[in-house]
Amino acid sequence: MEIIAQRPKSLTDLQFTYCPGCTHGISHRLIAEAIDELEMRNQMMGVAPVGCSVFAYKFFNCDMAEAAHGRAPAVATGMKRARPDMHVFTYQGDGDLAAIGTAEIIHAANRGENITVFFVNNAIYGMTGGQMAPTTLPGMKTSTSPYGRDEKDIGYPIQACELINSLRAPYFIERVSLLSPQDILKAKKVVKKALQFNKEEKGFTFVEFVSTCPTNWGLAPLDAMKWAKENMLPYFPLGNFRDKSMEGGE
Amino acid sequence: MAEKVLMKGNEAVAEAAIRAGCRFYFAYPITPQSELIEYMSKMMPKVNGTFVQAESEIAAINMVYGASGCGKRVMTSSSSPGISLKMEGISYLAGANLPAVIVNVQRGGPGLGDIQPAQGDYFQATKGGGHGDYRLIVLAPSTVQEFADMADLAFELGDKYRNPVMILSDGLLGQMMEPVEFKPYKTEEELKQLDEQHFDWCMHPNEDEPNHHHHEINSLEIDPLVLEQHVIKLGKKYDEITKNEQRYEEYNISDDNEVVVVSFGTAARIAKSAIDELQEKGTSVGMIRPITVWPYPYDAIKNVLHEKVKKIVVCELNLGQMIEDVRLAVNGKMPVEFLGKVGGILFTPDEIKAKILDK
Numbered sequence: 001m002e003i004i005a006q007r008p009k010s011l012t013d014l015q016f017t018y019c020p021g022c023t024h025g026i027s028h029r030l031i032a033e034a035i036d037e038l039e040m041r042n043q044m045m046g047v048a049p050v051g052c053s054v055f056a057y058k059f060f061n062c063d064m065a066e067a068a069h070g071r072a073p074a075v076a077t078g079m080k081r082a083r084p085d086m087h088v089f090t091y092q093g094d095g096d097l098a099a100i101g102t103a104e105i106i107h108a109a110n111r112g113e114n115i116t117v118f119f120v121n122n123a124i125y126g127m128t129g130g131q132m133a134p135t136t137l138p139g140m141k142t143s144t145s146p147y148g149r150d151e152k153d154i155g156y157p158i159q160a161c162e163l164i165n166s167l168r169a170p171y172f173i174e175r176v177s178l179l180s181p182q183d184i185l186k187a188k189k190v191v192k193k194a195l196q197f198n199k200e201e202k203g204f205t206f207v208e209f210v211s212t213c214p215t216n217w218g219l220a221p222l223d224a225m226k227w228a229k230e231n232m233l234p235y236f237p238l239g240n241f242r243d244k245s246m247e248g249g250e
Numbered sequence: 251m252a253e254k255v256l257m258k259g260n261e262a263v264a265e266a267a268i269r270a271g272c273r274f275y276f277a278y279p280i281t282p283q284s285e286l287i288e289y290m291s292k293m294m295p296k297v298n299g300t301f302v303q304a305e306s307e308i309a310a311i312n313m314v315y316g317a318s319g320c321g322k323r324v325m326t327s328s329s330s331p332g333i334s335l336k337m338e339g340i341s342y343l344a345g346a347n348l349p350a351v352i353v354n355v356q357r358g359g360p361g362l363g364d365i366q367p368a369q370g371d372y373f374q375a376t377k378g379g380g381h382g383d384y385r386l387i388v389l390a391p392s393t394v395q396e397f398a399d400m401a402d403l404a405f406e407l408g409d410k411y412r413n414p415v416m417i418l419s420d421g422l423l424g425q426m427m428e429p430v431e432f433k434p435y436k437t438e439e440e441l442k443q444l445d446e447q448h449f450d451w452c453m454h455p456n457e458d459e460p461n462h463h464h465h466e467i468n469s470l471e472i473d474p475l476v477l478e479q480h481v482i483k484l485g486k487k488y489d490e491i492t493k494n495e496q497r498y499e500e501y502n503i504s505d506d507n508e509v510v511v512v513s514f515g516t517a518a519r520i521a522k523s524a525i526d527e528l529q530e531k532g533t534s535v536g537m538i539r540p541i542t543v544w545p546y547p548y549d550a551i552k553n554v555l556h557e558k559v560k561k562i563v564v565c566e567l568n569l570g571q572m573i574e575d576v577r578l579a580v581n582g583k584m585p586v587e588f589l590g591k592v593g594g595i596l597f598t599p600d601e602i603k604a605k606i607l608d609k
Binding site: 012041042043045047054055057058061062063064065066067068071074075076077078079080081082083085086103104106107111 | 274276300302304305306308309310312313314315316317318319320321322324338339342346453454455456457464465466467468469470472
């Protein structure tokens, strides 16, 4: 009998703690499948963030460290430097990466650390109950921007790929979405490409997932995906920002 | 006998750390500890070690967390304002049972303060600083030689108890040159043993087994009943350290002592001069110098409280911090007086003598 679908080895058998319709489960699975397919699991170490995916250290079936809020890229730097024979990824949300951990992500990227950063952007703080994120859209209502994000008062959403693309060292930067089956299949290819470069020690690789938060957006999962397509993608355009493997004489 | 070398404390502790098997060092420059980071930047590449100048003290201590989670001997250093920034990471290290060595070359505070020697971080080092129920093992050197020796001791204690260890030095010990004798470098075989000593818990390459061995480095326990057990276990470890690791020096302690001084680090050096001068003139004064300021050597102080001792004098380069521990030890049995200096100013032996002789 041929097995055509099964739980990736790189996920433990624990049940996810995510809300129904949340896209964290999808991005976890894509990463785990790619780790399996690239046979990286026994040399893989991940760093979990603070936020909804704080328990990622229980879900990924490889060595895992739980970092303080925003510090995952610094922790990953220490890990990769300490065990250069292993591979390291971080998994971070928008508050973790683009607010409290801005210094850590910029400098890890700027050093060209040999790590992969997976960035989940759903424009809101999920775990603490729907507060404004650094990626919350202009006018978007959250529990700490009850009148809508006023860009004159608090600035515009941070575009992480564009910011990292201003640095010279990063090897690969791409923004994908998890908003339709087609998008998910495309995202899988990008995740695998980033981890392949990681395995080959090419340098710093960064993948942003445009994601949803049905619970805190107050929308049904499908409506949340529709809303994200209409509202997030114009501000966070999908596509590759950097792929040094495509440049001559890398 | 090994050759003695004239060296600054900052450089001596760095050299001693490398000899103790430290191959990972992450830090951010700050006066008066910058010779330490500079020495590491020069020497680490020569021993196949890793040196990273981090973007901040926060990033540096988190790099330490990552490398320690991989079971490596790892060190960071800073001075008072930078140590405050590391406190978040220190709490996480303690919560995750991770060994690491943190050197604080103290300067005057609070805030940006100044860049002269001070002992104002005693409370921060020994009573918390970061959040939650945790303890650091805190070693307080008094000479450049002792500063260097403590690098080895700090790594040994850290590995033994899986706990972060702080060397609580100051700007004087960091900047001053004294002759130092070093232990030999660890051999390749010893380094290999150090590298593998934590394989039962640290992150390292795994075998491909059906029941994959998953190592977690973590301080989060969301279930209160689980966290309760975790913290109780930490408490038992701290009890064990308290029982086993109190270190102190007795200086001129005898049955003739009329006054006993309690002082640590740089302050204790100056107190020794005062005690010697008084002894020559026929006044017997002893001193207890805590070497571990956590665990604090309470019993060492209790043991010198005999009838002839009229009072205890505590000398510190702060407004009175360790004196609270001395009072706990003395427990009201005799007067405890205080002599302090702040702002990076040192006291003279004469000032200490006057305080001792003051009726």
